[in-house]
Amino acid sequence: MISIPRIRFAHLPTPIESLPKLSALLDGPSIYLKRDDQTGLALGGNKTRKLEFLVAEAQANGARTLITAGAVQSNHCRQTAAAAARFGFDCLLVLSGEAESSFSGNLLLDDLLGAQIVWASKEDRDQVLQNTFKAAWDSGKRPYLIPYGGSNPTGAASYAFAIKELLDQAGSSPLSGPPDWIVFATSSGGTQAGMMVGARLFGYEGKILGISVDVPAEKLQHHVANLAAETAGFLGESVSFKAEEVLVDDTYLGGGYGVLGPPEIESIRLFAQSEGVLLDPVYTGRASAGLVDLIRKGRFSRGEKVLFWHTGGTPALFARRYHDQLEK
Ligand SMILES: *Cc1c(COP(=O)(O)O)cnc(C)c1O
Numbered sequence: 001m002i003s004i005p006r007i008r009f010a011h012l013p014t015p016i017e018s019l020p021k022l023s024a025l026l027d028g029p030s031i032y033l034k035r036d037d038q039t040g041l042a043l044g045g046n047k048t049r050k051l052e053f054l055v056a057e058a059q060a061n062g063a064r065t066l067i068t069a070g071a072v073q074s075n076h077c078r079q080t081a082a083a084a085a086r087f088g089f090d091c092l093l094v095l096s097g098e099a100e101s102s103f104s105g106n107l108l109l110d111d112l113l114g115a116q117i118v119w120a121s122k123e124d125r126d127q128v129l130q131n132t133f134k135a136a137w138d139s140g141k142r143p144y145l146i147p148y149g150g151s152n153p154t155g156a157a158s159y160a161f162a163i164k165e166l167l168d169q170a171g172s173s174p175l176s177g178p179p180d181w182i183v184f185a186t187s188s189g190g191t192q193a194g195m196m197v198g199a200r201l202f203g204y205e206g207k208i209l210g211i212s213v214d215v216p217a218e219k220l221q222h223h224v225a226n227l228a229a230e231t232a233g234f235l236g237e238s239v240s241f242k243a244e245e246v247l248v249d250d251t252y253l254g255g256g257y258g259v260l261g262p263p264e265i266e267s268i269r270l271f272a273q274s275e276g277v278l279l280d281p282v283y284t285g286r287a288s289a290g291l292v293d294l295i296r297k298g299r300f301s302r303g304e305k306v307l308f309w310h311t312g313g314t315p316a317l318f319a320r321r322y323h324d325q326l327e328k
Helices: 022-024 046-060 073-086 105-111 125-138 152-170 189-203 217-234 262-275 284-296 316-320 320-326
Strands: 015-020 032-037 064-069 090-096 116-119 143-145 182-185 206-214 248-249 303-308
Touching: 015 248, 022 032, 022 189, 022 262, 022 284, 046 073, 046 152, 064 073, 073 090, 073 105, 073 316, 090 105, 090 125, 090 189, 105 116, 105 182, 116 125, 125 143, 143 217, 152 217, 182 189, 182 284, 189 206, 189 217, 206 217, 206 284, 262 284, 262 320, 284 303, 316 320
Parallel strands: 032 303, 064 090, 064 143, 090 116, 182 206, 182 303, 206 248
Antiparallel strands: 015 032
């Protein structure tokens, strides 16, 4: 494996906790939590790991501005804005979706962190992103483009190393050994692709199940398999992945991206009230609702160890758009 540039600023290793009360309530497998909501960098989340490599690459390229895009309540954009502030870049964020009547949640934080926001409709977000990049380039801002969700081989590589971290810590953690399952929220696929590369390179033999929050399973499986192969290549390893090997469940798409429904609300309350753990309305709320449903349907056996990988997102709990539904 070749070594790639990295700036170490994430709080690692993130802790592993057991969730005994939740496990007893659901009367299924033993449930554990990997706290990537606590990776540091302006309230944490899975993008912090990716940014350790993306920011290092931007620096190596002599960039002065970080540009990325996402939804109004994007965690990726908030964490990119924080990384830009910390490492001395300007930050341009192209945000799409229903504009909020006033800044709250991640959007409030983007502004506090000094990012400049460019609004776009969902349909022309790609075009606006390209135009924004070109204008920044032409005016000498030396922009570096981070893709949606930080999901290119550079960003995804971070989750290969996260699997190594898990294997190194598992024996002396509450898990006392590798979990049988890793379950988590998947969307732009970088997290899952990186985990699959890590499993192959470092020898994790359990299952890696992504609960899709917005993309049909077949599409995501192909995308993740390709990205995983590219990521392995980026690390100097030749590994191929078949789409069928990528485990994605798209049963829980509900009302679509960012739409909070009864399953997410139930699961957010369940984790909060049984274990004092805060999830988020868009990603971990949905993925955990899927996990809870799969446990109720008997998908896991009682002796199995299931690690729910908390990918962050809690600032979106404070987005005004979710208040009415989250309030009792
Ligand atoms: C971005 C994000 C994900 C999805 O990760 P991908 O690598 O895009 O699949 C999951 N959870 C949270 C909280 C996120 O912000």
